[in-house]
Amino acid sequence: MTPRTLTEKIWERHVVHQDEGKPDLLYVDLHLVHEVTSPQAFDGLRMNGRAVRRPDLTVATMDHNVPTAPGPQDPVSVRQMEALVRNCEEFGITLFPTGHLGQGIVHVIGPQMGLTQPGLVIVCGDSHTSTHGAFGALAFGIGTSEVEHVLATQTLPQKRPGTMAITVEGDLPAGASAKDVILGIIARIGTGGGVGHVVEYRGSAIRSLSMEGRMTVCNMSIEAGARAGLVAPDDTTFTWLEGRPHAPGGRAWEEALEDWRSLPTDEGAAFDREVVIDAAELRPHVSWGTNPAQTVTIDDVVPEPADETAERALAYMGLSPGIAIRDIRPDTIFIGSCTNSRLSDLREAAQILRGRTVASGLRAMVVPGSMLVKRQAEEEGLDAVFLEAGFEWRDAGCSMCLGMNPDQLAPGERSASTSNRNFEGRQGKGGRTHLVSPAVAAATAVAGHFATPEDLDR
Amino acid sequence: MRAFSSHTGRAAPLDRADVDTDQIIPAEYLKRIERTGFGPFLFAEWRRDPDFVLNRPEYHGASILVTGPNFGCGSSREHAVWALQDAGFRSVIAPSFADIFRNNCCQIGIVPVELPLESVRALMDAVTDDPTTEIVVDLEGLRVTAPAVNESFDIDPYTRWRLLEGLDDVALTLKQDERIAAYEATRPARLPALG
Numbered sequence: 001m002t003p004r005t006l007t008e009k010i011w012e013r014h015v016v017h018q019d020e021g022k023p024d025l026l027y028v029d030l031h032l033v034h035e036v037t038s039p040q041a042f043d044g045l046r047m048n049g050r051a052v053r054r055p056d057l058t059v060a061t062m063d064h065n066v067p068t069a070p071g072p073q074d075p076v077s078v079r080q081m082e083a084l085v086r087n088c089e090e091f092g093i094t095l096f097p098t099g100h101l102g103q104g105i106v107h108v109i110g111p112q113m114g115l116t117q118p119g120l121v122i123v124c125g126d127s128h129t130s131t132h133g134a135f136g137a138l139a140f141g142i143g144t145s146e147v148e149h150v151l152a153t154q155t156l157p158q159k160r161p162g163t164m165a166i167t168v169e170g171d172l173p174a175g176a177s178a179k180d181v182i183l184g185i186i187a188r189i190g191t192g193g194g195v196g197h198v199v200e201y202r203g204s205a206i207r208s209l210s211m212e213g214r215m216t217v218c219n220m221s222i223e224a225g226a227r228a229g230l231v232a233p234d235d236t237t238f239t240w241l242e243g244r245p246h247a248p249g250g251r252a253w254e255e256a257l258e259d260w261r262s263l264p265t266d267e268g269a270a271f272d273r274e275v276v277i278d279a280a281e282l283r284p285h286v287s288w289g290t291n292p293a294q295t296v297t298i299d300d301v302v303p304e305p306a307d308e309t310a311e312r313a314l315a316y317m318g319l320s321p322g323i324a325i326r327d328i329r330p331d332t333i334f335i336g337s338c339t340n341s342r343l344s345d346l347r348e349a350a351q352i353l354r355g356r357t358v359a360s361g362l363r364a365m366v367v368p369g370s371m372l373v374k375r376q377a378e379e380e381g382l383d384a385v386f387l388e389a390g391f392e393w394r395d396a397g398c399s400m401c402l403g404m405n406p407d408q409l410a411p412g413e414r415s416a417s418t419s420n421r422n423f424e425g426r427q428g429k430g431g432r433t434h435l436v437s438p439a440v441a442a443a444t445a446v447a448g449h450f451a452t453p454e455d456l457d458r
Numbered sequence: 459m460r461a462f463s464s465h466t467g468r469a470a471p472l473d474r475a476d477v478d479t480d481q482i483i484p485a486e487y488l489k490r491i492e493r494t495g496f497g498p499f500l501f502a503e504w505r506r507d508p509d510f511v512l513n514r515p516e517y518h519g520a521s522i523l524v525t526g527p528n529f530g531c532g533s534s535r536e537h538a539v540w541a542l543q544d545a546g547f548r549s550v551i552a553p554s555f556a557d558i559f560r561n562n563c564c565q566i567g568i569v570p571v572e573l574p575l576e577s578v579r580a581l582m583d584a585v586t587d588d589p590t591t592e593i594v595v596d597l598e599g600l601r602v603t604a605p606a607v608n609e610s611f612d613i614d615p616y617t618r619w620r621l622l623e624g625l626d627d628v629a630l631t632l633k634q635d636e637r638i639a640a641y642e643a644t645r646p647a648r649l650p651a652l653g
Contacts, residue, residue, distance in 0.1 A: 016641040017634055022616045025634060027641050029649060037535065039491035050628070053638075056651040065489060076489045083491045094652040115650045127534040127558060141558055143536035144493075145565035145627070153631045155638055159614060191476050192528040195557060225531060227557050252648035259646075291476050291531075309475045402533075404485040423480040423532060425503050 003266035005163050006232050007198045010138040010263070014121045016155055023157040029120040031150050032106045033060035033093065035084040036404070037125030041148035042087040053154040055092040059115065060084060063105045064126075065404045066098050068367050068394035077405070091151070104370020104396040107131040107338040111215065112372055114244025118233035118260040123150055128338045128420065130221040133230030134214035135237055136263050138198065140228040161227045162272040164197040168205035170279035175452050177348070178213030179340060179418070179437035181205065182220040183285035187295040189275060194226025197273065200265060201231050205279035211240040212344040219339045220420050223292040232264035284452050286325050287422045287435040289313035294422075298325050298440065298450055316424055317432050318412070325450050330434065332415040333364035333391075333445040334427070337401035340418035340438050341369030346377050349442035350385040352453045358390030359448030365392040365407070367399040389445070403428045416444045460567040461624025464596040465548045467521035468589065470511050471582040477525060478532035479559065483541045485533075496537055497544030512545075516589035523550045524581045524593075530559025539563050549595045551602065553578050564617045567624060569597055577602070577609045597621055 004012075017025040031054075038060070045052070052058060062084060065077050081098070088095035096102035102109060107128055110116040118136035123129060125147040132139035142156065150156055166185055186193070199221050201214075209217065214231045221229025238257060241247045248256045283297040290313040296303060304321045305311040314320065319328070335341070335349050346368065358364045366386050368374040374396055377383060383393045400407040401419035409415055409431025418441050422433035436444065443451040487499040504510045511517055523542070529552040530538060539562045542550070549569040563570045573581075584606045585591045593604040597618060601610050613621075620627070631638075 017637045023614075025631065025637075027638070027645075029645075036488050040493040040536075043491075043493070044628075048628070050632075056653070059652055064485075074489075080489050080491055115652075117650060120649070125534060125536075127532065141534040143534055143539075143558060143562035143565060145536060146561065149628050149631065152628050153634075153638060154642075155631060155634075157616075157627060157631065191531055192554060192556075195528070195554065222532075222558075225528065225556055246650040248648040248650075255646070256648055291478070307475075312474075402480075402485045404488060421478075421480070421532060423478045425484055426480050429484075429503060 003269035005265045005269045005271060006136060006200055006230060006263055007138060007163050010119055010121065011160065013119070023159045025155050026121055026158045027155050028123050028150050029057060030110070030115055030122045031058045032110055032122065032124035032129070033058060033147070034064055034106050034126065035062050035080050036064040037144050038087065038147055039080065039083045040144050041151055042091065044148040045091070045151060050152045052091040052093065052151045057154060058093045058151065060088050060093050061096040061103055061106050061109055062098050064398045064402065066397040067405055068397045068399050068407060101371050101375065104372065105338045105341065105398055107219065108342060108369035108373065111135065112370055114241055114247035117241065117247070118237060119263050123156065127222040128219050130226070130229045131215050131219040131338055133218035133221065133228050134211060136230055136233035136260070138228055138230065141222065162197040164194060164199045164226070164273040165271040165275070166199050166201050167203040167274070167276045168201065168279050169203040169276065170205060172205055172279050173283055175284055175439065175454055176282050177437040177439055178209050178216035180282050180285045182217045183287065183292065183295045183435060184282040185277060186220065186224045186292045187285065188277065189224050191223065191291050191293045192225045194221060194224040197226055199226045199229040201229060206231055207234065210344060211236060212342045215342070216339055220292065223420060233260045284437060284440050286440065286450050288317065288319060288325070290316055290422055290424050292420065292422060292435060295435065296325060298452055300325055327449060328434070329449045330414045330416040330444060331363065332409060332413055333362060333441050334400045334415055334417040334419065335365070335438055335441050336367030336369070336399050337419035338369065339420045341367060341373065343373050343376050345418065345438040346373070346382050349438040350382045352439060352442035352456070353389040353446065354385050356389055356446045356456070358445045362445060362448060364390060364445045365394055365400070367394045368396050370396045400427050402426060403431070416441050416450065459565065459624050459626050462548065462567055462569050462621045463598050464594065465521065466592055466594045467548065468519060468591065469522035469524045469581065469585045469593050470517040470520035471585050472511055472523055472525040473582055475526035476528045476531055479530055479535050479538040480532055482530065482538040483535065488535060488537050493540055494544060496541035500541040500545045519546065521546050521548045522593050522595065523547055524578060524585060525550065525552045527553040527575070529555050531556040534558045536562045539566055539568055543568055551578060551581060564621060565627070567621060569595055569621060571595055571602060571611050573602060573609055573611055577607050580606045
């Protein structure tokens with residue numbers, strides 16, 4: 001049998017129908033729904049008198065636009081949440097609304113419940129759906145028309161993507177995290193480097209990452225333009241999954257394991273494109289511009305602009321070439337988002353903040369990825385560490401990652417953010433975002449300028 | 459979906475690379491639950507600059523956007539293509555597109571035309587020099603013509619057919635109901651499901 005990649009194996013087992021000259025019709029195992037990209041899809045169903053084919057394979061939550069602090073909500077946002085409640089009731093879909101312990105960022109709660117499993121096809125009306133690829137699932141973002149299509153048919157016509165291997169070999173330098181791996185990758189291949197491809201992350205540096213780390217890496221695949229990103233399932237994956245509410249149990253677990261062990265890319269399977277990166281080069285990274293590829297290591301200076309796009313980015317960011325990254329002083333620290341808001345991210349940041357305080361004049365906030373993460377963090381006393389250091393301790397949601405709710409930067413304000421996009425205005429009109437890891441965010445909060453945890457001990 | 463066979467119209471040049479969907483429609487406008495009415499918020503932030511291309515009277519009424527590589531990167535928000543459509547755009551011409559944005563265009567009947575960088579540059583120069591320049595996007599003949607450019611383009615045959623006919627995918631797929639049911643019968647019982 002011809003050796004196949006992980007992506008090809010998942011693809012082939014989900015083809016419902018294949019027709020010459022047409023996209024394959026793929027079956028969807030899990031459809032995640034949230035309040036922002038779904039209301040128009042449900043309207044479409046209603047207008048055509050259609051039902052949701054598999055409400056049992058569909059799960060909804062509120063995340064993009066939820067408040068993370070008490071206070072009044074604007075009526076337009078309230079209407080959006082109410083629409084989701086109504087739609088889920090009408091179409092029989094399980095919803096984790098605000099106020100429920102199961103509520104959280106859609107890409108945090110799927111894995112948390114054990115719904116995200118190896119070998120599945122997972123879609124969501126959100127580009128960071130690639131997060132679930134960390135489990136060896138083929139997971140990708142779709143638009144609202146496609147959301148409607150999946151609701152109605154549980155399938156999606158899809159053109160077969162190209163395959164791309166990104167191999168990160170070697171040991172990561174001290175202080176470097178999964179976030180630095182993916183920022184380093186994007187800086188090398190560019191924002192369009194993965195367009196049309198599903199990326200498989202491979203190599204010893206990837207294997208050594210925890211599931212949370214792999215989720216961080218896969219999460220930002222879209223920032224390199226990739227259709228999806230995934231990591232072959234292994235014992236790290238299985239250990240993480242075992243015993244979660246929706247993970248198979250007993251005999252089914254044994255069956256699942258046998259199946260999952262057959263998924264990794266076969267020896268000798270060919271990828272359409274291959275990139276190899278030396279892990280030793282992946283020092284802590286900080287973005288300087290207005291797309292995630294405009295990123296350097298913390299030891300660098302703001303680079304000379306290579307083109308008009310870079311010039312524009314520098315002007316927007318209020319930076320000049322030659323400024324040391326460590327000399328840049330943010331106004332706000334944001335720890336959160338589907339990239340870095342899991343318990344391990346919060347532990348990492350708290351460990352640095354324990355017994356230290358946020359530099360004067362800085363605003364700092366932690367927004368846990370789910371209400372369960374929040375509770376678990378509180379059980380470990382992490383909330384006290386953050387609060388004593390001077391951070392705000394919020395409820396779960398997407399929050400300042402996209403600035404849809406009131407958690408926003410003011411014009412000209414600068415953030416160190418553990419999120420995934422530093423686009424113009426992403427965190428608020430005129431706001432300036434620097435993407436970093438949780439460790440760098442925490443150290444920067446204490447130092448008042450970009451810093452690594454080691455810098456604090458110097 | 460609105461059918462598209464051939465469209466002739468004036469074009470607005472947006473000479474920027476990596477235009478992300480947060481620029482096309484900022485998140486604060488995604489709270490609405492309707493599919494229409496996003497046009498006034500198209501490029502909302504950039505439009506605050508009176509010199510922004512879409513604010514210039516000579517480009518009012520443009521129905522084609524000519525722009526740089528990797529257009530539509532970032533968020534999957536279909537609101538971005540709804541805003542373009544609502545503002546009167548029928549086609550976007552660029553050297554390359556982000557995958558989800560391209561899919562979203564083809565779902566609603568905006569034709570994404572990928573042309574070589576030099577041809578896009580030539581179109582951009584032409585409509586910058588003379589904003590009354592008309593461009594023809596011919597989906598039937600897979601060709602873009604303008605005074606300075608006569609170039610063929612590619613789009614997968616199935617998508618082209620859907621766009622030409624104005625067909626929506628859901629209706630087409632529902633015809634495969636038996637095949638979907640047959641596939642479902644083969645799915646292992648251990649796969650996760652909400653109870």
